[in-house]
Amino acid sequence: MTVTLDIQQPQPFDIVGPTILIAGNAAAFEGTLSITVSEGHDEVTSFAQVGALGLRQFQAQVEIPPGTAFTLNRLFLTLADDTGNENGPSVTVPVLYGPLILPGYAGWQPYTVQPGDTLISIAQAHYGNGDFQPIFQANQNILANPNLIFPGQVLRIPRNDL
Structure with a gap:
């Protein structure tokens, strides 16, 4: 199945807090996207349920736990098809992390x-x-x-x- 990802929120360089709200349209194998938030030193992972049989709207959130060792205020939010295929389609959105600003x-x-x-x-x-x-x-x-x-x-x- 072809993976389609259209992330509408957050937009590039939006300022986010400890709860990052994510929304868009997607279709993915078995209806699951993996979510990774990283800045090169630490990362937080989560997942989102999306449509498997066609493009569907979805909403998700990822919580940045207290004590996460982010050292840079520019983070990269990556959503990818959760099939275990490292080379599968993905979308990366740079965001700014307000608590480090x-x-x-x-x-x-x-x-x-x-x-x-x-x-x-x-x-x-x-x-x-x-x-x-x-x-x-x-x-x-x-x-x-x-x-x-x-x-x-x-x-x-x-x-x-x-």
Whole structure:
């Protein structure tokens, strides 16, 4: 059977928390996809039930247990047909892991850069200090240099419950 994978959530570079919600359309041998979340140092595995007799919508989630030894905030979420065939079709989506961007990560809010803004001034306004690293890391897919932001650019500002 041909495996078809169309992952609609998360999108590349979405910021995720300890519970990663996954949704899409798929068809797989015996209706099962394997899920792996990895960053090169540690990994978490799970599975999802999907359609076996045609393309079907599915939803799944994977929990990142406390104490998982992730050291990098960029993770790779891989879904693959669970037939044991290492060369089978798979889809990998890069995501950003919020708890390693900002302790106590509880989501993010959009912020539109205004004339005269710097990442330090935005951090001061949102966090009460000039530590812009959480903002820079949360936007690493669109910011190559923390000194290069421009008016009208929409940034994700991580927030926490601390």
